[in-house]
Amino acid sequence: MKNTAIEVKFIAIGVSAGGFEVLNTLVTQLPADFSLPIAIVQHRSADSSGYLAEHLDISAKIKVKDVFDKEPISPGIVYLAPPDYHLLIERGFFFSLSRDDKVNFSRPSIDVLFESAADIYRQACLAIILTGKNHDGAMGLAKIVATGGTAIVQNPGSAQASEMPIAAIKKVPTASVYTLSQITAYLITLNKNQKK
């Protein structure tokens, strides 16, 4: 696997169709001492409730929550973009939300999160594209790599919906392509290496 020598300070994940299952698998396997912040854009309908965060929070060993505007980014918490808001990172390391136009027919949009995360965290940003049926996140992933960050894409063959991983790989051919269990293992290793 790619070296984890560069210090990662922030993990951004984009996921669409099939997301509930992969997030359930991925997030629940993270250890209680996971010390990096994770922000997730999961495409969901504007009027969906806070169920996803509540469910994951109960199942996971670490805290999972929907983001409030201007919430400071704390280590070891999984933050979900709330339905019908774009999620962005601000200077000073806190979140902001926006109700701007949809991007790639999506609000929240993965591109919006990734592009602002790249701006703020630069080479310390790790971005992951998981299962999905559209092209959101590909542009954002390219920006993550352009600013020196790390890109991982779920193996399209192992993803429930392959379009989004395929689009991301096409845009960022240098991205590491892993199965979900490899991604989980990568994150756990990353967490261990952080502590040294």
Add this chain to the structure above:
Amino acid sequence: MELTEIAEIEIDTLLDAIRRRYDYDFSNYARSSLKRRINGLLIKEKLDMPYQLIPRILYDEEVFNRFLSELSVTVTELYREPEFFLNLVESIFPVLNTYPYFKIWHAGCATGEEAYSLAVLLKEAGLLSRAKIYATDYNNKSIDIAKQGIYSAENIKAGNKGYLKAGGKHSFSDYYTDHHGAIKFDDELKNSITFAYHNLVKDGVFGEMNLIICRNVFIYFDTELQNYVLNLFNESAISKGFLCLGNKETIRFSILKDKFDTLSEGNSIYRKKD
């Protein structure tokens, strides 16, 4: 110096030019979404870099107006987030009912959909005749649209659904008439709302408000500006007055959080302490 840092200088310089030329201060707007909006305008104006906007905005007021529209036009709908309106009807209307006369300030009303949504519910509760509603925005174009009270019939189905979810007791169609394929709210509703220009960044207190509604405006401000505006709201509200923010906006991270009690965390409804 890295290119992105230079781009920050460009944006600072652009904002400084706008502040000095047009007296609009965007320097305390949440930077990341501001940058996205500036990029959106660059694409529309067929420009590549923020600095290229500076001479255009300085010498052509129309370009500035487009900039303002790009920054201020927010997506708004009738009864967006109906559970908030239901909460308003159930928890706040009974308190308003104890006053012989009361004032509501809807700050950042954009094109007015939420103000009309509110007026309809006040009418159903028998409170409209005792209410004075001020709805303000810093975009005069939006205020002109709001003053007309005419909206596309396209979204009326969603509006009707929201109206019912918000606890609407009659038929939403009782409150508007067809207007050349669009809908026009009744004069009684229209006349109950005073639409006016007000810029939260620089304009002063609106006095003695029983209820202040400002939803999904704070998300565009940085914490410093949020604190400033929250103070403005605190000074504008009567003792025990209500403050409603957007569902994902909170006063929890503000230095003024102790000035208010939280009535609903989920719908961000607060009440000013004595």
